[in-house]
């Protein structure tokens with residue numbers, strides 16, 4: 517597929533990591549091309565989505581993931597398939613053999629992110645900010661005490677931004693770990709300086725103190741976003 521016809525573009529590139537932005541605006545031509553790339557299992561999943569927007573998000577992101585993984589792994593689309601860990605985190609197989617590729621993706625509204633890295637344990641999250649929700653009410657069940665305090669002290673636009681910033685940071689972490697929401701997000705808090713607006717920091721789950729992650733706020737005017745990635749022993753001694 518030529519670069520002209522694609523619906524994704526590099527968004528963050530540093531060292532051995534890349535995040536693509538995926539354009540999820542309605543586009544029948546793109547959706548048809550994306551659908552053609554999916555395997556039978558993915559098409560069955562696509563069929564089970566009741567809402568058009570969810571179908572579009574899934575097909576466009578999954579096809580972008582497939583094409584870019586094939587490039588990186590040097591395999592054909594037919595040779596690539598996905599397996600799923602206990603809580604649904606996908607991993608890539610080439611001819612049925614786990615490939616070791618590290619990737620993660622997220623979609624919200626008309627935006628998607630697909631992240632790749634050479635390291636293990638990657639989580640990315642994107643949240644389009646929707647004003648007018650009961651942020652303190654939702655926060656009381658998903659945020660920890662310091663996070664709730666900061667949220668209740670914020671007002672207006674600042675509250676909306678903080679709510680989604682915290683949400684994307686916490687979701688990137690549970691996606692990096694692979695547990696999804698089977699681990700309640702109220703059971704851990706993002707590092708204090710990041711609650712206050714810091715853009716990056718080292719994070720440790722309270723129940724896994726010897727397994728640190730590098731956490732980054734990648735939010736921008738269009739959406740809140742975050743990346744979490746496990747730190748290797750080499751990183752820790754660098």
Ligand SMILES: CC(C)(COP(=O)(O)OP(=O)(O)OC[C@H]1O[C@@H](n2cnc3c(N)ncnc32)[C@H](O)[C@@H]1OP(=O)(O)O)[C@@H](O)C(=O)NCCC(=O)NCCS
Pocket residue numbers: 573574577578602603604605606620621622623624639640641642687690691692693694695696697698
């Ligand atoms: C993972 C999860 C947090 C994603 O939430 P979301 O806001 O709906 O979705 P996002 O757009 O940010 O990310 C979706 C992508 O994350 C990936 N993903 C799914 N499960 C994941 C997991 N456990 N860890 C990391 N990534 C995961 C997939 O690639 C998925 O994309 P796809 O649906 O196109 O395949 C949520 O789906 C979840 O908690 N799932 C776990 C469910 C679970 O624990 N079930 C246990 C039953 S016993």
